[in-house]
Amino acid sequence: MANESKPKIKMAVYWGAACGGCCVSVLDVHESLFAVIDAADLVFWPIALDTKYADVEAMEDASIDLCLFNGAVRNSENEHMAHVLRKKSKILVAYGSCAHMGGIPGLANFSDRESLMRRVYDESESTENPDKIRPQHHYEVKEGTLEIPVFYNDVMSLGQITDVDYYIPGCPPQTERLVEVFMAIVTGQPLPPKGSVIGVSGLAQCDECTRKKSDQRSVKQIFRPWEIEDDGETCFMDQGVICMGPATIGGCGVRCVKGNAPCRGCYGPMPEVRDMGAKLISTIGTMIDLEKEEEIEKVIEQIEDPAGTFYRFSLPAAKIRRKLS
């Protein structure tokens, strides 16, 4: 048990454009939650506590020691809270793939606001909207004005909106990594330089993966995972299934491959990589063992949605970060 006299650190957890999985991953510390609560006061955590935005805005600047911001920035509410929490926090951590690189919500950058609104409010099979009503930012009712956040055209990562101290990647981050980082902060260990990606191993997924890999890949056909009978031992790439492992940094403990599913790349790229999807293109170009142009075209045709696959978690952070209209 922690010493009663030791002051607790103040901690906040917030979600932007997120699915809630990151907040749940914080709960996944299980009984270590008691150690967390012993060492920290949770001052703001919308999934679990009823603290209002006004309460956060009223806090003194830099009064929160550690803020885990998960989720991408997709609307004006996300952006507002990103700025507020930056001001109120000593250490702002982009927690999880969405805050780190845009994540799954970032795939909306393949579309734009108008097409999304049209699909949802006009065209979808279950929509009946003869008056073509769309959400309004301001709406007057007799009790006053109602406001909802402005929906942005572009999805952004947290680092594209505000200054971020650290990035903890993952969809969601492996809870053990969170506990390690948390304990490092609580016990006052020296912290890595600002801007570091923490909670990662520094090795590629393939270095940590125990599946058997051949030295000379010779893939002549690309399969989707359900099209093969996986033997549970051979590298997915050797079996012709696209796996993001070669371009993804380790830290998760190769969770997906251990569950017999290829890596999806949520932990993000290796440190020197500027564009994760481009690196995947490079790897896959190498492993296909064909030289005739028609055959190459045929195999590449078998890769469904390559941009969405290679940039699954990193589109807003890519060099070409959205579809051109």
Added chain:
Amino acid sequence: MSDNQINKQAIPANWKPRIAAFFCNWCTYTASDLAGVSRLKYPATIRVIRIMCSGRLDPQFVTDAFAEGADAVLIGGCHPGDCHYANGNYKCLRRVHLLKKVLKQMGLEEERLRLEWISASEGKRLAEVVSEMSEAILKLGPCKVKQVVEHYEK
């Protein structure tokens, strides 16, 4: 005004395509040398970057080039079977095919990425390819990637 008209309007009168050209040391780069010493004329639209082999072309070079304002990317390598390193050009070929599919999904016109096999003796072919490509990009207009990625639209 249509998008097309607006785009046309924004193009400065003296605009010329800027093409990032990645040429393999053994074939296409030598061909560009030959084009030079043979005094062949072609538009001054390419910025040549020498790489040891077209297989050295990291697809990141291409995405970097577009993000930093290139209107097109031209890659030159040795003819199939002629690679100085046995099979680098085949790797390049496969990467470019995949890259083309990805860039298409990003909304880039197909003409903006071109791979050509040009041997050391084909200075004339190099001049032709650059002229053709410049013509095609001139018709397409400036590439929008830089403008789009630099401004977040809220």
